[in-house]
Amino acid sequence: MTERVIVVTGAGSGIGRSMATGLLDAGHHVVLTGRARDKLDEAAHGHEHALVVPADVSSPQSVHSLFAVVAERFGRVDVLVNNAGTFGPSGAVDEIDPEDWDRTVATNLTGVFLCSREAVRMMKTQTPRGGRIINNGSLSAHTPRPASVAYTATKHGVSGLTKSIALDGRDHDICCTQIDIGNAATAMTEGIGQSARQPDGSLRAEPTFDPLYVADAVTRLVELPLDVTVPTMTIMATGMPYIGRG
Numbered sequence: 001m002t003e004r005v006i007v008v009t010g011a012g013s014g015i016g017r018s019m020a021t022g023l024l025d026a027g028h029h030v031v032l033t034g035r036a037r038d039k040l041d042e043a044a045h046g047h048e049h050a051l052v053v054p055a056d057v058s059s060p061q062s063v064h065s066l067f068a069v070v071a072e073r074f075g076r077v078d079v080l081v082n083n084a085g086t087f088g089p090s091g092a093v094d095e096i097d098p099e100d101w102d103r104t105v106a107t108n109l110t111g112v113f114l115c116s117r118e119a120v121r122m123m124k125t126q127t128p129r130g131g132r133i134i135n136n137g138s139l140s141a142h143t144p145r146p147a148s149v150a151y152t153a154t155k156h157g158v159s160g161l162t163k164s165i166a167l168d169g170r171d172h173d174i175c176c177t178q179i180d181i182g183n184a185a186t187a188m189t190e191g192i193g194q195s196a197r198q199p200d201g202s203l204r205a206e207p208t209f210d211p212l213y214v215a216d217a218v219t220r221l222v223e224l225p226l227d228v229t230v231p232t233m234t235i236m237a238t239g240m241p242y243i244g245r246g
Contacts, residue, residue, distance in 0.1 A: 003049075004222055005074045007031045007066070009057050009115060010084030012039030014186035015136065015211050019081055022215030023222065024050055031070055033057075034084065057084045057111030058103075067118035076126040079222050080119040082112040082158075083136040087188065088150040101150050108154035109161070116165055123174050130173025130226045134218060135162045137178040139234070139242055146197050166231060175229040177221055182236025184211040198241065207237040 006023055010016035011032035017039075024030050024047040032040045033055045044050035051073060055066040070077050088104030089096050116133055123131035141159045144152035159178060166176040183189055185208035195203045217235055224230070236242060 002027070004028045004078035005031070005070070005076055006079040006081065006222060007033060007070060007077055007115070007119070008081040008083060009055075009111070010034050010136075012036050012043055014188055015181065015184055015214055016081075016083040017043045018184075018211040018215040019083060019218050020044075020050075021047070022212070022219050026219050026223075028222065029074065031066075033066055057115055058106035060114055063111075063114040063118055066115075067122065071122060077119055077122050077131060079132045079134065080115055081134045081136070081218065082115055084111055085136060085154075086151075087148070088154070090147045091149070092147060093149045095147075096150055104150040105154055105157075108151070109157040112158055112161055116161070120165070120169060120172075120174060123169075124172045128173075131175075132222065132224075132226065133162075133165055133169075133174065133176045134221060135176065135178045137162070137180040137232075139180050139182040139236065141178070141180055143242065146199055163231075166229070173226050175224075175226060177230045178232050179214070179218065179221075180232065180234045180236075181214055182234070182242055183208045183240045184214055184235075184237075185209060186211060204241070206241065207239040209237045 006028050008020040011020040012034040020030050020032050029049045031051045032044050033053050037054045040052045044052050053066050053069050056062040085108045089100040135158050137158050138155040140152045141155035162176050162178040192206050193208045196206045198204050
């Protein structure tokens with residue numbers, strides 16, 4: 001099977017948009033979803049294999065409706081890319097408002113659960129069965145930035161969810177990968193390229209890289225046969241202060 005049916009969440013901007021357009025350019029059918037219809041339409045413009053379906057990944061009903069459309073239109077889903085996410089509030093654990101915490105968890109972690117739940121249900125019963133789920137983790141799934149407790153906690157949660165999906169999906173030909181991305185140049189990371197707070201309290205401009213390379217990596221993952229899996233992948237700007245002590 002050369003053409004896959006792929007759902008990409010958070011596809012209207014940033015890394016999600018790069019992933020979606022890269023997969024479309026590779027000839028796949030891509031369902032672009034997110035909350036902003038206008039941004040999704042812009043990303044899909046000019047691509048005949050694109051389908052825009054607005055949805056809120058934090059809403060069980062919205063996610064269910066999204067996958068109902070996918071099932072009706074294509075009859076299957078081959079790949080789910082869980083990309084939708086937010087940085088959430090900035091602050092240490094004693095500085096975070098519980099409502100801000102809940103909103104971050106709802107998007108970054110519960111959204112991954114809800115979308116994976118619907119995708120796995122389809123992947124188990126479709127013919128041929130199986131599929132691939134790719135979760136956008138973060139370097140913060142391993143090492144936090146200062147004042148990022150909500151974001152970091154959700155990304156650690158994504159790591160556990162990824163491993164559980166991979167384990168439970170193994171007997172159903174379902175693979176699950178976590179891709180951890182460091183400093184791809186998007187609107188969300190624009191400030192990091194100018195001045196990023198370091199653990200020692202200093203401010204430093206950090207290098208970034210073109211998200212096109214993330215899209216290329218995801219396209220290669222998508223096109224692997226289901227008897228090959230990549231549990232984790234890290235792609236990052238070479239000079240960013242992550243490996244070692246900065």
